[in-house]
Amino acid sequence: MIPLSLHNILPEYMNYWFVVGIQKFIRVFWFFVIFEFTRYIIIDYVIAILFKISSKSRTKKFELARQQLFNENPFVSVIIPGKNEGKHLYKLTRSLAEQTFSNFELIIVDDGSDDETPIIGKNLEKLGLIDVFIRNDMRGGKASAANLALRYSKGKYIVHLDADCSFDRDAIEKVLLPFFFGENIAAVGGNVKVRNYKESLCAKLQAIEYLKTVSIGRIITSYLGIYKIISGAFGAFRKDVIDSIGGWDIGPGLDGDITVKIRKSGYNVYFQPDAICLTNAPAKFKVLTKQRLRWDKSIIRFRVRKHKDVYFPSANFNWLNFIALFENVFYNVVLDLLWWVYIIDIIVNYSSSLKFIIPMNFTLYFVMSYVQMLSIYIFSERREEEKYLWPYVILMTIYTGTYLRIVRTVAYYKEFFFKRSFEDPWNPYKSSIQAKRAGL
Amino acid sequence: MLNILKNNNSRKIVNDGYSLLMVAHVNELKHEQLEYLDGFVIDSENRSHVQEIIVRIRTHKNLKICLLPIFINNLYKQPKELVLHTDGYINLELESNYFERVITIANRIKNIETPKTIYVNSLIQHKTIAYLYTRNAILKPIADRKSTIGYTFPFISLYYKHYESIVLLKNLEEMRTLHYVTFQLKDYIHLCKSCDGNYLNFREACPKCSGIDIVAHDMIHHFVCAHVAPEKDFKIEDGLACPKCDKNLRHIGIDYDKPSTIYSCNCCNHEFQNANMKALCLDCETENQLEELLEKSIGEYSITQKGENILFDASIKNQIQENQSMKIGSMPPQLFKIVLNQEIKRIKATNGYSYFAKIEFRNQQLQLLNDNVKSALTKEISGIIKSYMEGPDILSAENFNCYYLMLPDTREDQLQRLELIDYNLAKLINDNTTGDNQKVEIKIHRIDKNDTLQTFFS
Numbered sequence: 023m024i025p026l027s028l029h030n031i032l033p034e035y036m037n038y039w040f041v042v043g044i045q046k047f048i049r050v051f052w053f054f055v056i057f058e059f060t061r062y063i064i065i066d067y068v069i070a071i072l073f074k075i076s077s078k079s080r081t082k083k084f085e086l087a088r089q090q091l092f093n094e095n096p097f098v099s100v101i102i103p104g105k106n107e108g109k110h111l112y113k114l115t116r117s118l119a120e121q122t123f124s125n126f127e128l129i130i131v132d133d134g135s136d137d138e139t140p141i142i143g144k145n146l147e148k149l150g151l152i153d154v155f156i157r158n159d160m161r162g163g164k165a166s167a168a169n170l171a172l173r174y175s176k177g178k179y180i181v182h183l184d185a186d187c188s189f190d191r192d193a194i195e196k197v198l199l200p201f202f203f204g205e206n207i208a209a210v211g212g213n214v215k216v217r218n219y220k221e222s223l224c225a226k227l228q229a230i231e232y233l234k235t236v237s238i239g240r241i242i243t244s245y246l247g248i249y250k251i252i253s254g255a256f257g258a259f260r261k262d263v264i265d266s267i268g269g270w271d272i273g274p275g276l277d278g279d280i281t282v283k284i285r286k287s288g289y290n291v292y293f294q295p296d297a298i299c300l301t302n303a304p305a306k307f308k309v310l311t312k313q314r315l316r317w318d319k320s321i322i323r324f325r326v327r328k329h330k331d332v333y334f335p336s337a338n339f340n341w342l343n344f345i346a347l348f349e350n351v352f353y354n355v356v357l358d359l360l361w362w363v364y365i366i367d368i369i370v371n372y373s374s375s376l377k378f379i380i381p382m383n384f385t386l387y388f389v390m391s392y393v394q395m396l397s398i399y400i401f402s403e404r405r406e407e408e409k410y411l412w413p414y415v416i417l418m419t420i421y422t423g424t425y426l427r428i429v430r431t432v433a434y435y436k437e438f439f440f441k442r443s444f445e446d447p448w449n450p451y452k453s454s455i456q457a458k459r460a461g462l
Numbered sequence: 463m464l465n466i467l468k469n470n471n472s473r474k475i476v477n478d479g480y481s482l483l484m485v486a487h488v489n490e491l492k493h494e495q496l497e498y499l500d501g502f503v504i505d506s507e508n509r510s511h512v513q514e515i516i517v518r519i520r521t522h523k524n525l526k527i528c529l530l531p532i533f534i535n536n537l538y539k540q541p542k543e544l545v546l547h548t549d550g551y552i553n554l555e556l557e558s559n560y561f562e563r564v565i566t567i568a569n570r571i572k573n574i575e576t577p578k579t580i581y582v583n584s585l586i587q588h589k590t591i592a593y594l595y596t597r598n599a600i601l602k603p604i605a606d607r608k609s610t611i612g613y614t615f616p617f618i619s620l621y622y623k624h625y626e627s628i629v630l631l632k633n634l635e636e637m638r639t640l641h642y643v644t645f646q647l648k649d650y651i652h653l654c655k656s657c658d659g660n661y662l663n664f665r666e667a668c669p670k671c672s673g674i675d676i677v678a679h680d681m682i683h684h685f686v687c688a689h690v691a692p693e694k695d696f697k698i699e700d701g702l703a704c705p706k707c708d709k710n711l712r713h714i715g716i717d718y719d720k721p722s723t724i725y726s727c728n729c730c731n732h733e734f735q736n737a738n739m740k741a742l743c744l745d746c747e748t749e750n751q752l753e754e755l756l757e758k759s760i761g762e763y764s765i766t767q768k769g770e771n772i773l774f775d776a777s778i779k780n781q782i783q784e785n786q787s788m789k790i791g792s793m794p795p796q797l798f799k800i801v802l803n804q805e806i807k808r809i810k811a812t813n814g815y816s817y818f819a820k821i822e823f824r825n826q827q828l829q830l831l832n833d834n835v836k837s838a839l840t841k842e843i844s845g846i847i848k849s850y851m852e853g854p855d856i857l858s859a860e861n862f863n864c865y866y867l868m869l870p871d872t873r874e875d876q877l878q879r880l881e882l883i884d885y886n887l888a889k890l891i892n893d894n895t896t897g898d899n900q901k902v903e904i905k906i907h908r909i910d911k912n913d914t915l916q917t918f919f920s
């Protein structure tokens with residue numbers, strides 16, 4: 023008699039896997055074991071430990087950089103290009119007035135807004151809360167607005183922000199520090215977190231997602247030297263470098279694009295998890311779907327198409343750039359396709375065992391989600407606040423594993439075969455048609 | 463039946479008991495008993511003579527004379543800003559055409575009461591309403607380059623010197639608030655903050671250094687590479703090329719466009735989109751910021767029922783006016799004059815030392831204040847003056863910006879209190895108004911045995 027064995031307390035679908043053995047388990051869950059578990063648990067935790075171990079020397083490095091920053095006190099241009107962002111501007115100027123680093127000018131570019139933005143902007147400029155306010159009556163798209171701001175920037179560094187974000191008091195100071203490491207760093211990405219996570223379930227799930235992909239994901243890629251996207255919401259750049267590469271190119275996805283351009287020019291980019299900016303995530307799935315379709319299309323357009331040269335041997339070939347983009351494309355595009363292959367594999371070969379496979383699959387992802395969340399808890403400076411999100415982690419399997427995957431597949435399909443990103447109203451038609459013609 | 467009578471060197475057109483005087487020069491009015499006339503026909507080509515005649519009649523003290531019809535012999539053309547104040551041209555041979563009008567006006571004049579007010583403003587108001595009533599007309603301003611406000615009103619403009627136009631507008635405004643007239647907006651005018659002039663030169667200036675040497679550049683957006691910069695960045699020898707992607711710009715709207723313009727300042731290199739508009743007054747050379755300019759409305763005024771009633775019962779109007787007058791000085795001006803007169807006599811008898819001071823505020827912004835603010839300001843000003851006065855001193859307020867002060871038994875070395883008053887009043891005005899041309903003027907006069915009241919109130 024085995025009165026209290028493991029088999030008695032576990033549900034039947036789990037017992038099944040104990041019975042069939044580890045080899046069949048790996049055969050059936052190959053997708054999880056090979057790609058997800060290794061990448062998101064093993065690599066994450068290994069790097070997390072390495073990152074923790076090196077924290078002392080990093081603290082020292084930051085302390086030195088901080089001294090240099092305040093000794094040099096470089097002039098910085100904070101640029102905010104956007105359309106119809108007037109309503110955020112006053113709050114933003116207040117948020118920036120609180121910054122510990124204050125030697126900056128504030129440049130706002132109004133990209134053809136059709137609301138009160140021009141009036142608000144002019145007033146704030148008159149009041150001295152904005153240093154330069156430039157309005158283009160005709161909309162040119164985000165990239166052109168950012169380039170216009172760049173043209174009138176006088177700072178040694180450019181800090182690019184989104185108008186609807188708010189910032190920790192030391193955010194600008196922290197985002198500038200890596201430039202003083204002496205490591206050929208030309209661009210620094212800030213950490214973007216979701217401010218309105220209490221607003222809706224949709225926002226909560228994104229808050230968790232951001233913690234995973236931005237807060238942790240970018241520490242990992244940055245540590246490995248394959249960090250490849252500086253959020254448009256909060257990034258800092260060396261003005262000379264950004265000038266030399268001609269500023270931003272047409273988006274969507276221009277923030278990822280410019281990061282790659284900087285990397286290709288031989289500079290390093292750095293993710294600074296301590297420079298924190300809060301942004302509002304879409305509160306409705308409908309809006310989120312639209313946003314993600316746009317972002318996902320840009321992976322094909324830029325990572326696969328525009329910057330395909332990094333995959334081929336050339337004079338400028340760089341292994342880290344290769345890996346950075348390859349990892350990106352592999353974990354998004356290739357695995358997305360592979361996942362569908364996996365589904366077919368299971369349906370064709372194991373249709374009779376589905377009642378054991380499906381619940382087990384969910385269990386695996388569910389456990390992985392919480393294990394990942396634990397690493398976030400270790401890293402985060404807002405861990406107590408973020409405990410609020412823990413109960414919702416259980417839904418992440420459906421959110422990332424199903425919902426986002428379907429959106430991504432649709433986006434890739436549309437972009438790969440139809441180049442739909444060139445029809446996105448996010449850019450004015452006049453620009454898209456030219457970009458398409460030029461094959462950008 | 464028409465007769466032109468000529469006696470005593472005067473020519474009259476008489477018809478049915480009504481007589482019009484033909485005038486060619488203002489002196490011809492001197493020997494006439496104007497109250498027995500029913501109108502005038504100006505019979506001169508000389509513009510300044512015509513003007514003198516019109517001014518003399520229209521600003522006549524006697525209400526019934528100033529309202530009399532004035533015609534111009536259509537043999538002589540006169541400028542519109544003169545014709546405006548008359549009843550138009552007539553052809554002397556077609557007397558029936560204009561005598562009907564003479565009779566209507568005469569009948570209407572008969573109905574009007576002469577106001578008993580002593581206030582100049584009220585008198586002008588009364589006359590203006592009467593003019594509109596007798597003509598059954600609307601007070602329509604005409605554009606006039608020579609007026610400091612750019613417009614001239616029939617009749618009422620004759621009562622103000624050209625630099626007093628703002629007071630004229632103020633008086634019209636008062637008539638409106640008293641509901642004697644209704645107003646219909648026709649135009650806004652902008653006047654110099656210091657002299658109320660409208661001869662302004664507008665130009666754009668750098669918001670940083672105020673320099674006017676600024677140049678506008680078109681902004682260019684090159685679509686394909688999203689590069690945006692002022693046109694000068696794109697200029698090459700033969701055309702435009704993008705500095706970012708080296709492509710030539712070929713066709714506006716297809717591969718590039720010009721989404722905006724931007725200025726650069728040749729003095730301080732500042733680059734900006736919103737130039738400051740400034741207005742230089744060509745009369746007094748004051749540089750006005752746009753928001754500093756005085757904005758006034760110009761429009762047409764029509765008489766109301768209440769306005770008409772006032773004409774028939776002048777006493778109502780006097781009451782209202784009396785209530786609005788200044789009673790804040792410690793002594794009414796009329797009484798003050800009597801006391802001052804006695805003081806002059808006393809000085810004559812005793813050879814004593816007494817001073818008279820006139821305190822005036824030369825500030826056009828004060829004119830623009832509403833009556834409540836004016837009366838509050840008068841109290842405050844009087845309060846300040848009173849706080850420095852000594853026992854026998856007497857204060858009187860003529861109006862909100864003119865005060866009289868009598869300082870009996872005061873020697874020249876005892877006048878420090880005037881300096882203190884000056885300093886504190888200037889401070890009050892500067893704290894409450896903007897601009898840098900605030901002026902408090904104190905005129906001091908030692909009362910002399912040869913003085914008369916005219917010396918002080920000419």
Ligand SMILES: [Zn+2]
Pocket residue numbers: 654655656657658659743744745746747748
């Ligand atoms: Zn002036």
Ligand SMILES: [Zn+2]
Pocket residue numbers: 668669670671672673727728729730731732
């Ligand atoms: Zn300047």
Ligand SMILES: [Zn+2]
Pocket residue numbers: 684686687688689704705706707708709
């Ligand atoms: Zn270009």
